[in-house]
Amino acid sequence: MLQEKNRRITKQRQVILEELRKLNTHPSADEIYKVVRRRLPRISLGTVYRNLEVLAQMGEIQKLELSGSLKRYDWNTNKHYHIRCARCNRVDDVPIAPLNQLEDELYEATVYEIIGHNLEFIGLCPECSKKSRTIDH
């Protein structure tokens, strides 16, 4: 929790960060693993998980916990919102500015000490929307 160890720059950590920064797909750990393995064939999935955690703690990347089951990672550390496809779980950024006033609004109305908020839209991406129209109903 409150550690700030002496972090080292290892090849694995470096490559994971580089590859994540090339992707706009908000990949899962496994997807990052698949990509990184092209450059480091002997890397293990455990190492990918550990490094993503470390990089997130270092503030180099952002860990997304969206409503779909698995965690995703984002090189963009600025606060922003996402939309997730209900069918294929594709995730995209959404052009809506952070609603900071929401937390102020809640401030007097809750017994909680507010830390932040997540806003996530659910929808159908163009591909799945198309399939949905032809296959279902």
Add this chain to the structure above:
Amino acid sequence: MLQEKNRRITKQRQVILEELRKLNTHPSADEIYKVVRRRLPRISLGTVYRNLEVLAQMGEIQKLELSGSLKRYDWNTNKHYHIRCARCNRVDDVPIAPLNQLEDELYEATVYEIIGHNLEFIGLCPECSKKSRTIDH
């Protein structure tokens, strides 16, 4: 996905719904299992999971997929938002009205067909906030 079978009213289904309706804690499947077992000692956790899924499909309850790992269930099927304690994962309702205009705002700005949105606040509940002040730092 699109099934609408002939649902039966079984003792298990009935008790799960009754017990969930007594709780304002947004319990996980396991927590519901613990409570229901007091009345039906031979019920299995699998049955609890299956029935929660069925009840959600029937629109009797709501399945919450908050950012914490495990799924939670809510007897309140009205659209409303939650706040989750970052330490103990306690979940409470939040007195903020649904922001319906958000989806309209996004409508022209995304290629997705919008289905809905989730808004979740993260904070520290009073108990954890107190602990945080005494133990840490």
Add this chain to the structure above:
DNA sequence: CTACATGCAAATGCTTTGCAACCTA
């Protein structure tokens, strides 16, 4: 009677962890 539902146990999927060997600073 006949689907649907249950209990049980095994399987699944994602993520974490223990440990000995390995490297970075």
Add this chain to the structure above:
DNA sequence: TAGGTTGCAAAGCATTTGCATGTAG
């Protein structure tokens, strides 16, 4: 060379599933 890091395998945890049996309608 000390302590963080890795690969590997096993464990962990929430959830799902196969199957024989049970039961509501």
